[in-house]
Amino acid sequence: DDNLFYIRHKGSSNTKKCRVVCSAEEADSLFKEFHSSNIGAHFGQLKTRDAISQRYYWPGMSADIEKWVSQCTVCQKNKKDIKLKTDLKPIKVKTPFELVGMDLIGKLAKSDQENQYICVIIDYCTRWAQAYPLKSKSAAEVTQSILKFVYQFEVPKRILTDQGREFVNTINTEVCKMLGIKRSLCAPYHPQTNGLVERLNGTLQRALAKLVEDKPNTWDQYLDAVMFGLRTKKQLTTQFSPFYLMFGREAR
DSSP, rough: OEEEEEEETTTOEEEEEEEOOOOHHHHHHHIIIIIIIITTTTHHHHHHHHHTTTTOOOHHHHHHHHHHHHHHHHHTTTTTOOOOOOOOOOOOOOOOTEEEEEEEOOOOOOOOOOOOHHHHETTTOOOOOEEEEEEEOOOOHHHHHHHHHHHHHHOOOOEOOOTTTSSSHHHHHHHHHHHEEEEEEEOOOOGGGGGGHHHHHOOOOOOHHHTTTTOOGGGGHHHHHHHHHHHHHHOOOTOOOHHHHSSSOOOO
């Protein structure tokens, strides 16, 4: 272990063990793994740097990553101006699954599996998110996504959605009533109320666009990898990854 060492960030009492990267070739390989792979999903400078720095170190690492991300041809090709919305007061929660936000992405290019939508559910406490590919936005399919989430984790106390018919319908209402889930609805024409899931939607769509490039019908093949990447990246608001807040450790 002669190439392992401990680093402590200035002003912090936290110490972590990182492996020293000894060559430019290895550093370049790591950048491709953490940025350009399906899990890396061409996320930005901060997420890429945070992911690499959890495990590796080399002198000038931050500057190198900033340069490489700015020169990434896929990122530049798919770069879009991101308009920041008016800041809203954050919704305060104390425990996981106290509140989850739910929304749909689509209509997307029909995949080989005939999927055209993504049902996204995110926990407001841990920022853990799930994304389920759907063939349609019917009440039955969308409600099935809620059941999948429940079977994987637990029954959330409250679900926040917009007032679309895919969410406000007899099937959805009855299932939530049966499970004891309270419903909250965003005001019409004001989706920012569910701002956390709206931001996730944008991040997810940009990542998928960069990975599919000229094969838009393959987006659902990348969905699980992109979601794993999102769950293992540190969030600016919590300063932890959703994975850490769910399991008490970082992913291997």
